[in-house]
Amino acid sequence: MKPAARLNECGQSAWLDLIGRKLIHSGELLRMTEEDGVRGVTANPAIFEKAIVESDEYDDQLRTLIDQGKSPLEIYEAIAIDDVRSACDVLRPMFDRLQGRDGFVSLEVSPYIARDTKATVQEAKRFWRAVERPNLFIKIPANPEGIPAIREATAAGISVNITLIFSVHVYEQVIEAYISGLEERVAKGLPVSQIHSVASFFVSRVDTLVDKLLEEKGARDVLGKIAVANAKEAYQVFLKSIATGRWKALESKGATRQRPLWASTGTKNKAYSDVLYVEPLIGRDTVNTMPLPTLQAFNDHGKVEADTVIKDVDQARAQLARLSQVGIDLEKVCAELTEQGLDLFTKALDGLLHAISARAAAQTFAKKAQLRESLGRRKEDAAAGLDAAREKKIGARLWARDTALWGAKNVAKTRLGWLDATKFGKDHAAEIATFAREATQKFRHCLLLGMGGSSLAPEVFARILGKRDGGIDLRVLDSTAPDAVRATTRGFDLRKTLFLVSSKSGTTTEVDGFYRYFRGQVNDGANFAAITDPGTPLQKRAEQERFWRTFINPPDIGGRYSALSYFGLVPAALLGLDVNALIEQAGKVAIASHARVPLQENLALRIGAIAAGLAKKGADKLTFLFSKNLAPLGGWLEQLVAESTGKQGRGIVPVDGEPPGTKDAYGNDRLFVSLSLASEAHDMSHLAEAGHPLLQWKLATPAEIAGEFLRWEIATAAMGAVL
Structure with missing residues (x-):
């Protein structure tokens, strides 16, 4: 039996702090419950951002939802609800077998409304109805506006995972909110036995911030020890809460204990043990939700010892007292961490919604512009260029201004404004x-x-x-x-x-x-x-x-x-x-060309990768066949491409102003680009029919030419990187 599974014998449940469609539908999550000791799943906007942006598992659903005209936030919610519902179904047999002790999946309310109690409660109710699974936790943050929302949601019969708890004082408020919500139900004659709760007490982030302050104060004797000490003190508060008469009265009505859940248990300081926030916090009626690397590390070499969370409590309190001695206010630190946590989740959701917006913009453009990509006999060469672009991660590195894309000796560092x-x-x-x-x-x-x-x-x-x-x-x-x-x-x-x-x-x-x-x-x-x-x-x-x-x-x-x-x-x-x-x-093109738009939908990056891929195989004549009204763009493009490529003896030859020929007038050294206004008759499909590679799209209005400037600048940068 692996260490994470053996935690169950000590009264602790190991959960996985990760979610993703591949994890769920590949059978990996089920395997982890059977072999790795996983008994639950937690997630947050940052985890969803990584899952959706870095995976192609969501492409079909994204396209469908974009076609339906859904907003980025609606798209995110639809995806998140689908994933959480599916994960709940995978874990439902465990939930039933353990009579509701484990088998849970968490879905977090939007960080955008974290400072609005009423909106938080409304969203908690909406998500609860949408997922419609008994083994769902709705995550609500433990900020000042979140505390009353916890009580209201609990009173409404919703199982709540309270997140972003750093302070023991705040944890006491969380316990009170849960108990009060249950008491409200009892007073109304409503059942409480099907309501569950966990209080997510964050650990490693405390050390991350406190250690910096300790270094400044020269108090190195308690480096890396405050987070665990803080969690041990929180567990003492939990033990006191379940010993009170108020709790025992609720328990007699069937109420379930609100278990402490140790969150943020991945070790961020490489100088510390990779299981630092697991081994000392083993205790009855607790959960430890671990990021995948931490779970793997614990299953590889973690030591399981019962009730470590109640050992050395006096020492832990002495360590906490040391903070006061050197002038560090832990409550102030915890309040700052709560705000940082909300900001982190907000930025993650911002990033995710931006990525969805970018993909929507790219998809909308492709449809409106009647984008056609015919690669003919050069399909394999184009694929090689696209593969090279993926391997080099050109999109992400370009927008991150990674000048190494263009070799060791370049002036790009001062030219990417x-x-x-x-x-x-x-x-x-x-x-x-x-x-x-x-x-x-x-x-x-x-x-x-x-x-x-x-x-x-x-x-x-x-x-x-x-x-x-x-x-x-x-x-x-x-x-x-x-x-x-x-x-x-x-x-x-x-x-x-x-x-x-x-x-x-x-x-x-x-x-x-x-x-x-x-x-x-x-x-x-x-x-x-x-x-x-x-x-x-x-x-x-x-x-x-x-x-x-x-x-x-x-x-x-x-x-x-x-x-x-x-x-x-x-x-x-x-x-x-x-x-x-x-x-x-130009902004529309910037969004549609962003690093978060995958290569298969990113026209600017595709142009560059395809042109470079073909040029490497001899088709190095990038030929512009623009309609009469857009023809002046060719002169600007000719200089852009000609002077930007060829720096290392391998370039692309732009061809502008050449009258269009018949399909037999060209050799095998061309990539054609046809650009016209939607109102103009300008069909070059005869070239594609003859097997010539052709990229073709239309602009709705001449003003869209401003976007083409940026699209081709990005494309040219990509050409140089692939070449």
């Missing part, structure tokens, strides 16, 4: 809009002086979206040819022209030449504005020559990736475009 493009846009939209509004009052024209990354995105905005009401005539000058200069400024009154000098480095030769030429014709700095990085010669010139305005762009945004920074958004606003609307479109 574009990942924050939507935040940048939101933060600066009002500032940019105010500037544009003032510019329209001062000027009739705007001439952008730029080259490459500083000029291509503005040109896309100008040619695809154009000037709107309230905007000014903006043209982009990126050629030094005299005829081009004359043509670009034809019809301009230079005195009524704003010259927007745009250069990341502030040293671009062509841009400097443009500036000198036009400054010779308009000798007034008030006609000039600049966009550049901090500390550049252009910034200094703008200050010295009194430019009307200077925008300092974040230095960690590379030129090719600057479309959604000042370099692209300021010209867009001058055209009269709504910067907030553009950022909203």
